[in-house]
Amino acid sequence: MNNISKGKIKVIGLVTWIGSGNYGTTLQSFALHEKLRLLGYDVFIIGTFKPSETIKRVSKYLLGKIGIRKYNEEKYCRYLLPYGNKLYKFQNENYNRERPLLNSEFKKIVNRTDVFVTGSDQIWNVTYDFNPFMFLDFAGNKKRVAYASSIGISYIPDKYRDQIKILLTKFAHIGVREQTAVKVLSDIVGRNDIVQVLDPTFLLTHEEWIAMSKSAVYEMLIPEKFILCYLIGKNDWYQDQLKNVVKKSGIENIIIIPSAENTDFMIEGASVYKFAGPKEFVNLVQRSTLVCTDSFHATAISINLSKKFVEFLRFKDTDGASQNSRIYDLLNHFHLKDRLYDGKDVAWIKDIDYTGIQNILEKDRKRSIEYLVNSIEQ
Structure with missing residues (x-):
């Protein structure tokens, strides 16, 4: 897509989690960064900056320069994760990043950003972490835009409501990922222009994801037909559910990609692939016969690539920290509620007719890109 901005190319500072272990976090940050780049913007990702931590940050940098220690993020990616080298390489190759060490450097970055x-x-999930930086509290008089920001849950605790109201009042445009969040935040801020937009992974087309993953490199043979299993939750019932999926589907080969949150999940006869980087993750979804997951982004990628999938629920609906609302919103929107695993109903094993679903997605993609561009340009 050609550059939509007029005149001087706008500099866009992107604030998000880039992912240091969770595939979905990496894929969503890549997708938004990549879409902004494809639209012709000068985009960069800036990490959380706290002036009070300047001395600590500079000390780490200097120690890293002389080889005494490495940045925690780099160390985590390259040495602690089995797929760390792939993740670190992917981020270095695909992200334009700014890592200011000093407050003066940070101020210069803010000043040159449009x-x-x-x-x-889930950068606005305050039950997980309330970080005003993710609400762009540092942006001064610069325009603030939220694109698909997620609260992850169906409510905002009372102790954060006043702070969030003050922070969100400064946004020129607010687009959230879940329909649930539209009402929640509209009630807090008292404005009627908050809209629901697509998760960033949907901004890239099927063809763009295939192109991104075509250079995947494997350390194992990939069977022609297989179930791809990616589960984040540590639930005792997942073993039996997956065994039932295997039985009902008749697919014998299983490839498990362990999540950073659930490294030990296993089922008898499965192959555990610990070395999948972002490219391998997407490529395995594309090549799979069936995807079995409790992950929002694995589900989103499956829908985007028109793959058959079964959805496990990571939380009980009665759990106060349940994130099921985002799964319900996603499946309901694309008329895929029957993909939810149900021990009594086996509708989830049926094939999916993606014709109408892809029509919905194409309209949503156009609308979401228009929101993104108009929010930046107007």
């Missing part, structure tokens, strides 16, 4: 965009993932 628009700050925040989103997506």
Whole structure:
């Protein structure tokens, strides 16, 4: 797509989690960064900056320069994760990043930035972490835009409501990922222009994801037909559910990609592939016969690539920290509620007719890109 901005190319500062272990976090940050780049913007990702931590940050940098220690993020990616080298390489090759060490450097970055965009993932899930930086509290008089920012849950605790109201009042445009969040935040801020937009992974087309993953490199043979299993939750019932999926589907080969949150999940006869980087993750979804997951982004990628999938629920609906609302919103929107695993009903094993679903997605993609561009340009 050609550059949509007029005149001087706008500099966009993107605030999001880039992912240091969770595939979905990496894929959503890549997708938004990549879409902004494809639209012709000068985009960069800026990490969380706290002036009070300047001395600590500079000390780590200097120690790293002389080889005494490495940045935690780099160390985590390259040495602690089995797929760390792939993740670190992917981020270095695909992200334009700014890592200011000093407050003066940070101020210069803010001054040269035209628009700050925040989103997506669960950066506004205050029950997980309330970080005003993710609400662009540092942006001064620069335009603030939220793209698909997610609260992850269906409510905002009372103790954060006043702070969030003050922070969100400064946004020129607010687009959230879940329909549930539209009402929640509209009630807090008292405005009627908050809209629901697609998760960033949907901004890239089927063809763009295939192109991104075509250079995947494997350390194992990939069977022609297989179930791809990616589960984040540590639930005792997942073993039996997966065994039932295997039985009902008749697919014998299983490839498990362990999540950073659930490294030990296993089922008898499965192959555990610990070395999948972002490219391998997407490529395995594309090549799979059936995807079995409790992950929002694995589900989103499956829908985007028109793959058959079964959805496990990571939380009980009665759990106060349940994130099921985002799964319900996603499946309901694309008329895929029957993909939810149900021990009594086996509708989830049926094939999916993606014709109508892809029509919905194409309209949503056009609308979401228009929101993103108009929010930046107007």
